[in-house]
Amino acid sequence: MSVPSGSAPVEVRLADRLTIHRAKTGTTSLLVDVLRRLGSCDRAGYRSVAGLSTPLLDAPLRWVSDFANHSKPWFLYAGCLALRGGRRGRRGALTGLAALGAASLVVNRPMKSAGARARPDWDALRVPPRRRVRMPSSTSFPSGHSASAAAFAVAVGDLLPTHRRPLLAAASVVAFSRVYTGVHYPSDVLVGAAVGALLGRSASRTVRRLGVLDADQL
Template sequence: MRVLRQLGHLDRAAYRAVADLSTPGLDRPLRQVSKFANFSKPWFLIAAALALFGGRRGRRAAVTGAAAIGLTSLVVNQPMKLAGRRGRPNRTGMGVPENRWVRMPTSTSFPSGHSASAAAFAVAVGDVLPQLNMPLRLAATVIAFSRVYTGVHYPGDVVVGAAVGALLGRATSKGARWLRPTSFESPGGA
């Protein structure tokens, strides 16, 4: 229990450090990013573009990415959030400026579903289309950070969500590879 208390103190200190950042130029963009990420909208839009314009490998990446989001949402938003039962941060008490705020979700805080879905999609699609690996991971990182910046998650929620999402994204891509190994051949072969 002592270790968990220490981690909780560290998590709250990191949350306050982000709240104390004097970066008003980021307030509106990160608020918009955080809202836009609701219901995995960016990932499903990217999946649609890949399916429409990416050929066979793009369609495979789109299906793998969408499956990773589905699996991750099921695992994170059901048993993990119910088991975690961590309350959302007190933005007012922790000093998050109101101009950063987005609507506070009603679900429990731990782990971050936005971060989990973002990481799952980025890893799963990056495994199929390695050229998208870095841009997708960067986008997932921005979304994850936006959840702390807007005050709806502690950093620990985001880190654990992203880790779980990455693991489930990798498991999904491995499962897809096992089901259809020929679709994962080198880009020149498809």
């Protein structure tokens, strides 16, 4: 069954472009086959999550997915750190928010525009109606929620190690909720989280390199 180009996985649309180029040049490409396999795995992963029989998770993960809109958990967490964490907490909070802002800027502007991927089709991919949240109007690839969550978790966790595990756990739940509620494909979430993690690590390393946090404060 053919898939409309706008809703096809990014890997499939890239493979289509390479196939056209291959036909013009008469060459073959292993990359095309790899990309098509990745696209198939992406949709299969989405269907697998949609097919989970876990009704007890529906309401909690719907709430998590909605609550994560506009990065509310991370702003609240940063506020608590700033109020109760002393100097280290304030600097950790500011670093986390800087990483979050960078992730939002990179993912929600150029990357989403370049990916131009339509959101998943709930009905075609059989997402149970009881799980669904409001479908965002933005393009699907990559996930801005996952990028922001990973950026904040990694940046703060690097500077405040005691916060690393709870933040990474919370970021993972947010990322999974986006697939579970049907608004993202798995690759959207994985790429978003990877980009966010890289930006979070860059933010924490920049703070260390500039000496914003002295060695005896780490």
